[in-house]
Amino acid sequence: MNNYIRIHQVSYSINGQAVLNNIDLSLARNQFVALVGPNGSGKTTLSKLIMGIIAPSRGYILVDSTDVKDLGLANIGSKIGYLFQNPNRQIFAATVMEELTFAYRFKKHQQPQLQQQVNEMLAVFELEHLSQAKTYFLSHGEKQRVALAAILLNDPEYLILDEPTTGLDQKRKKELSSLLQKIRSKNIGMLMISHDHQFVLEQADRIIELDRGGVVNEQHS
Amino acid sequence: MSSTVDPRAKLFLVICLSTLGIVFENIWTLLIVLIAELIYAVMLQANVLTAIKKLRKMLYLIIGIVILQSLFIRTGRVLIGFNHIKIITDVGLIKGAGYLLRVMIIFLSGTIIATSDMRELIQGLIQLKLPYDLAFMASVGIKFLPLLMEQLKDTLIAIQLRGIDLNSLKLKQKLEIYAYIFTPVIVNTLTKAKQISISIEARGFRAFNQRTSIKVLKFKALDYALALSSAIVAGVIIIFNWHLLQI
Numbered sequence: 001m002n003n004y005i006r007i008h009q010v011s012y013s014i015n016g017q018a019v020l021n022n023i024d025l026s027l028a029r030n031q032f033v034a035l036v037g038p039n040g041s042g043k044t045t046l047s048k049l050i051m052g053i054i055a056p057s058r059g060y061i062l063v064d065s066t067d068v069k070d071l072g073l074a075n076i077g078s079k080i081g082y083l084f085q086n087p088n089r090q091i092f093a094a095t096v097m098e099e100l101t102f103a104y105r106f107k108k109h110q111q112p113q114l115q116q117q118v119n120e121m122l123a124v125f126e127l128e129h130l131s132q133a134k135t136y137f138l139s140h141g142e143k144q145r146v147a148l149a150a151i152l153l154n155d156p157e158y159l160i161l162d163e164p165t166t167g168l169d170q171k172r173k174k175e176l177s178s179l180l181q182k183i184r185s186k187n188i189g190m191l192m193i194s195h196d197h198q199f200v201l202e203q204a205d206r207i208i209e210l211d212r213g214g215v216v217n218e219q220h221s
Numbered sequence: 222m223s224s225t226v227d228p229r230a231k232l233f234l235v236i237c238l239s240t241l242g243i244v245f246e247n248i249w250t251l252l253i254v255l256i257a258e259l260i261y262a263v264m265l266q267a268n269v270l271t272a273i274k275k276l277r278k279m280l281y282l283i284i285g286i287v288i289l290q291s292l293f294i295r296t297g298r299v300l301i302g303f304n305h306i307k308i309i310t311d312v313g314l315i316k317g318a319g320y321l322l323r324v325m326i327i328f329l330s331g332t333i334i335a336t337s338d339m340r341e342l343i344q345g346l347i348q349l350k351l352p353y354d355l356a357f358m359a360s361v362g363i364k365f366l367p368l369l370m371e372q373l374k375d376t377l378i379a380i381q382l383r384g385i386d387l388n389s390l391k392l393k394q395k396l397e398i399y400a401y402i403f404t405p406v407i408v409n410t411l412t413k414a415k416q417i418s419i420s421i422e423a424r425g426f427r428a429f430n431q432r433t434s435i436k437v438l439k440f441k442a443l444d445y446a447l448a449l450s451s452a453i454v455a456g457v458i459i460i461f462n463w464h465l466l467q468i
């Protein structure tokens with residue numbers, strides 16, 4: 001429980017250029033951790049390493065005590081929900097309803113109560129009126145909510161959100177933070193990447209600051 | 222050397238040799254064309270090794286087409302067959318080999334062209350009186366290709382992270398999944414294309430009919446030498462194989 005994600009002396013470089021240097025971190029499931037730092041400091045890269053989208057040049061990462069490189073994307077995705085910086089990357093279907101349900105046609109384990117869970121998600125994310133809407137015409141905030149709903153339907157143990165507040169106005173940010181509270185109450189751990197200091201200070205239990213590929217500051221609140 | 226050669230000279234070379242590769246059917250002629258092109262490619266420092274690696278990835282497809290082709294060729298001695306059914310004949314096999322050689326010739330042409338800087342190639346096309354609009358579209362398309370591949374890769378990752386194990390899917394499901402993967406890529410590409418068209422109109426694209434270029438290509442001695450030598454090589458190959466042409 002205390003070491004859900006273990007990042008052990010991880011370095012990552014691309015084309016001979018170091019992006020992350022010797023990162024050592026443990027993330028627990030009962031924590032809301034914020035990852036902050038200037039643009040280009042390596043936040044997105046670190047999150048992609050955790051998800052197994054890219055592999056570390058040195059060191060290793062354990063998720064739930066298993067090395068990420070042995071897990072495979074489908075398994076990691078079932079454990080950790082990942083919200084991309086750009087929600088366009090993870091919206092596949094023509095309508096909101098189809099987006100929330102299509103993945104289950106390709107899985108071995110059927111979800112008998114899927115329709116009921118989908119309806120619940122639509123309610124939580126205030127998407128009921130949009131259930132038949134075309135996904136391409138949705139606003140940025142709506143797309144983000146659809147992507148988040150789809151991720152949560154997968155019943156993850158942990159969530160990683162890459163800059164979820166960009167492109168949201170004050171009202172939407174408030175709504176997002178109350179959503180995040182609801183998610184936390186389900187005992188889902190969270191790592192949120194953000195530059196939004198105000199938002200982070202209000203929400204997080206622990207703030208990790210990255211700069212030029214290294215952890216420069218850490219504080220608990 | 223390769224970066225100093227005028228792209229128009231390379232275009233001329235490639236057009237000469239590819240034309241020969243298409244006109245002739247005889248394997249030995251095709252083999253000579255391929256060897257000539259290989260020599261030029263090495264001289265121009267083309268990425269021959271990368272091309273071979275790429276070709277190896279497509280090998281199954283090519284072999285498949287070769288077998289399919291030879292299935293429909295009924296003449297010649299039967300090499301593989303059951304009772305009265307001819308599967309592969311020697312003539313079919315030779316035709317297949319010819320096809321393989323042609324694919325390699327075209328592929329090498331691509332790698333020779335790829336040694337030019339894109340901007341220069343477009344400039345070359347414009348100086349060959351290709352309409353600027355067309356040349357510009359080609360350059361935009363080429364520039365966005367790596368971006369498109371990147372996006373496709375991201376989307377493929379994102380769909381797996383939904384908990385879908387692509388390896389365990391049946392063929393029919395795999396095809397269905399690919400439709401889902403292409404949807405965001407196509408939608409994003411169309412959106413981007415719309416933005417680009419607005420942005421280039423706003424910058425006065427086609428505001429004047431006459432366009433000038435900062436960098437103008439000039440044919441140098443080396444370029445003349447390359448063009449002349451490719452004409453000679455093509456000429457010699459044609460003369461020696463004249464009797465094979467069915468005109």
Ligand SMILES: Nc1ncnc2c1ncn2[C@@H]1O[C@H](COP(=O)(O)OP(=O)(O)O)[C@@H](O)[C@H]1O
Pocket residue numbers: 014019037038039040041042043044045046
């Ligand atoms: N695929 C890539 N190719 C080249 N450089 C990259 C690539 N991915 C990340 N980088 C570089 O790594 C650094 C960190 O990037 P990133 O993790 O996206 O930063 P952040 O999310 O903190 O803004 C940047 O300097 C970026 O240019």
Ligand SMILES: [Mg+2]
Pocket residue numbers: 043044045085162
């Ligand atoms: Mg980032």
